[in-house]
Amino acid sequence: MAEYTERRRHPRYPCDTGVQFLPENGRAGAWGTLSDISLGGCYIYTFAPLPTGQTVALLIKANGKEINVSGKTVSSHPGVGMGIAFEVFPQKDGEANLQAFVDHLASQPKTNVQSSVFH
Numbered sequence: 001m002a003e004y005t006e007r008r009r010h011p012r013y014p015c016d017t018g019v020q021f022l023p024e025n026g027r028a029g030a031w032g033t034l035s036d037i038s039l040g041g042c043y044i045y046t047f048a049p050l051p052t053g054q055t056v057a058l059l060i061k062a063n064g065k066e067i068n069v070s071g072k073t074v075s076s077h078p079g080v081g082m083g084i085a086f087e088v089f090p091q092k093d094g095e096a097n098l099q100a101f102v103d104h105l106a107s108q109p110k111t112n113v114q115s116s117v118f119h
Contacts, residue, residue, distance in 0.1 A: 010038035013105035017062050019044055021084075024055035032081065034060065039102055041071065041085040049073070049082035056084060062101045068094050 014036050021044065022029035032046035042058075050056060050073045060067040068091050075083035089095045 010040040012036040012038045020059040045081040049076040067097045
């Protein structure tokens, strides 16, 4: 059996917050729910995920702040959701707001609940 090698550079933290995503190709935007997030990306639960490789703009509402970030879909699971790798923060405070949100999540007590999503 092949051994799995973790490729992520940043630890992920579970969360449950709204996220609006707008694909670069001009299709209508949609809302989803973040299942986890890191400094490098996130996973969004949505019934209609975008295809892998699609550039997307995200608006994450967390802790009373808005985090705007652009990225690319790196995984897509029809009827479940998609993984996004962050690339650009269009607003100067975007990266700092993300860092503050991730720090907040990291300070929360750990639970023994395991995610059922395969990403």
